Amino acid sequence: MTPWPGEQAGNRLERLAREEQIPLDSTGRTGAVATRVGAQRVASPLDSRQDVADADGGRLYEPRDALGLAYRTRATLYTQPVALTLDYAAREVAAPLEPVDDDQAVRNDITVQRTGGSTARAERTAGPLSIQAPPQGIGRYAEQITVNLAADGAVTDRDPHRRRTAQHPRHRRGPASDEQILTLTLAANGIALPHRAGTTVQLARPAVAAL
Numbered sequence: 001m002t003p004w005p006g007e008q009a010g011n012r013l014e015r016l017a018r019e020e021q022i023p024l025d026s027t028g029r030t031g032a033v034a035t036r037v038g039a040q041r042v043a044s045p046l047d048s049r050q051d052v053a054d055a056d057g058g059r060l061y062e063p064r065d066a067l068g069l070a071y072r073t074r075a076t077l078y079t080q081p082v083a084l085t086l087d088y089a090a091r092e093v094a095a096p097l098e099p100v101d102d103d104q105a106v107r108n109d110i111t112v113q114r115t116g117g118s119t120a121r122a123e124r125t126a127g128p129l130s131i132q133a134p135p136q137g138i139g140r141y142a143e144q145i146t147v148n149l150a151a152d153g154a155v156t157d158r159d160p161h162r163r164r165t166a167q168h169p170r171h172r173r174g175p176a177s178d179e180q181i182l183t184l185t186l187a188a189n190g191i192a193l194p195h196r197a198g199t200t201v202q203l204a205r206p207a208v209a210a211l
Contacts, residue, residue, distance in 0.1 A: 002039045006150040009035040009056045013049060013071055020045045023068030027196050028058075028076040035074075036150035038115055051148045061197040072198045082202045089205035109142040118152040 004012065010030025017024035022045065035056040040048060049069065053060035057074035086092040108124040108131050124130045130137035149155060 005039040006036050007040070009037050009052050010073070012037055012040070012052050016045065016048055017069075023066065025063055025066065025068060025070040026073070027070070027198075028073030030071065030073060036154070038117075038148040038150050041115075041148065054145075055147045055149050059198045063196075070197070072196060077198050080200050083199045085202040085204055087204045093203065103138065103141065106138065106141050107143045108138070109140050111142070111144040112155050113144065113146045114152055114155045115146055115148045117149070118155060120155040 004015075007015075010026075013024060013026070013030060016022075037052055037055045041051065043051070049060055049071075053071065059072040059077070061070055061072075062068075063070040106129060108129055109121070110123075111119055111121045113119040124137075125132070126137075128137065131140045133139055147155075
């Protein structure tokens with residue numbers, strides 16, 4: 001017996017919420033999520049939900065103001081307006097939010113495998129973040145991920161999304177996390193932290209790391 005093969009991703013999240021009686025707060029129309037997931041594997045309630053989030057590319061997290069879980073669909077993360085702008089030069093962000101050059105999040109060679117199925121691979125072959133040796137590129141930064149999708153054809157759709165979200169250079173911060181510093185900064189200025197994970201916060205005039 002194969003449990004729930006081809007189930008729509010949003011429907012699975014809502015079904016799991018009902019079965020486990022764990023409230024689910026959703027951002028975006030979960031019923032409109034096109035991603036269909038593979039058979040539900042034997043796993044903990046949290047891992048079962050994370051399988052869905054990994055397949056769809058959305059965000060599974062704990063809300064700050066309620067007991068339960070929350071999910072933000074991948075579609076709501078695209079082309080969203082800026083919810084909050086902070087000016088670093090005007091000291092609207094507390095130290096030590098200093099950028100440090102870091103390549104930990106850079107990926108330019110990504111292989112996506114469907115659980116029990118086929119794989120798709122994409123490489124960035126040109127440009128400053130390409131797999132070419134410096135100075136034409138940065139060398140090869142490879143990653144392989146496995147997602148529980150319903151059909152092999154969905155793997156090629158998932159691969160470009162992963163490549164877009166991982167091909168840009170990131171800045172690593174100081175000992176405190178970005179969110180910790182941002183929370184302290186906003187609280188000191190009487191500003192409520194944006195409620196939902198994945199909300200776009202813009203940092204204007206950031207500090208420039210010394211070369």
